[in-house]
Amino acid sequence: MANIILPPSWRIPDREATPESAYFNRRAFLRSAGAGIAAVGLGACGSEFTPAELDDDPGELASCDGDITHPLQPICASPNMDLYPAALNESYVIGESLTDRLFAAKISNYYEFIGNPGDINLVWPFTGPFQVWPWTVEVTGLAENTGTFDIADLEREFGLEERLYRHRCVEAWSIRVPWTGYPLAKLIQKFRPLSSANYVRFVSFNRPEEAIGQRSQENYPWPFFEGLRMDEALNELAFVVTGVYGEPLPKQHGAPWRLAIPWKYGFKSPKAMVRIEFMSEQPPTFWTALEPTEYGFYSNVNPLVAHPRWSQETEIPLGTTTLVTTRLFNGYGSFVSDLYDPELLTYIS
Secondary structure (H helix, E strand, O other): OOOOOOOHHHOOOHHHOEOHHHHHHHHHHHHHOHHHHHHHOOOOOOOOOOOOOOOOOOOOOOOOOOOOOOOOOOEOOOOOHHHOOOOEOOOOOOOOOEOOHHHHHHOOOOHHHOOOOOOOOOOHHHOOOOOOOOOEEEEEEOEOOOEEEEHHHHHHHHOOEEEEEEEEOOOOEEEEEEEEEEEHHHHHHHOOEOOOOOEEEEEEOOOOOOOHHHHHOOOOOOOOEEEEEHHHHOOOOOEEEEEEOOEEOEHHHOOOOEEEOOOEOHHHOOEOEEEEEEEOOOOOOHHHHHOOOOOOOOOEOOOOOOEOOEOOOEEEEOOOOOOEEOOHHHHOHHHHHHHOOHHHHOOOO
């Protein structure tokens, strides 16, 4: 087929997409209220944390677990609530309208939480049992500084900043979002990888008792695993994400942390990671293992290379009804084009 056809429920008028100016006004309000937010945000998911400014529900949401009835309810309080909202890094802006916050919370392709196989993007109602805090990561392999680390301590060590990024899904939809986090390079360098470490592998959680998709899709090789070449991981765009829209990540977007690799298709940005491995050889990856003719290791956004079942030449920004032209490397070529031999861009890599 020429283009993926998105269900009508995915579409809202252009006028409902959040302009950057409106977002920054809201963000200024959050910063002014930050002390109060931090005071209620010291606990974990069961705390009395209320997501700020619920766009279509003025009532309070007492908990980020249990029976999830609102797309913003799965925002769990972070141990580092005083770091939100983070200052914008003006080196990473996009000059385009941001995707509406509530609308972005409704759409997420996260197979671990698919409760309805007929709608792979509606996952937020099924995230309630998932426990976000405390959270640690195990670091192994070809590095000097290995062991187990608390990710809340890492956030405080590195500090947080905000970046406005485009995010392009391989399914030909896209969003424009304000991620909060810190450069992946800071994390990598903390572990002091050896010169023989040419790749870094990321492994996500495996909790079928908390993730309905891991129970219902037993044919998938859980847990999810992804990988990057070391120079990709150290590129300035590669970003460890802990929040979005000035608040901690909702569970459906990968809480408590995920990666954002904006020049690659979205599945190259693993969510809820529990292990980082430094390796000499290229690691296998989840979707390549399942569908090697559809998803390659590099998976750079390239509109000239079609998916076997649809074109990648255009995309639909969520919240609109207008097809736009997809850009090579998702528009980030000035940052990353020198990383790749041109031959890698001629096939599904």
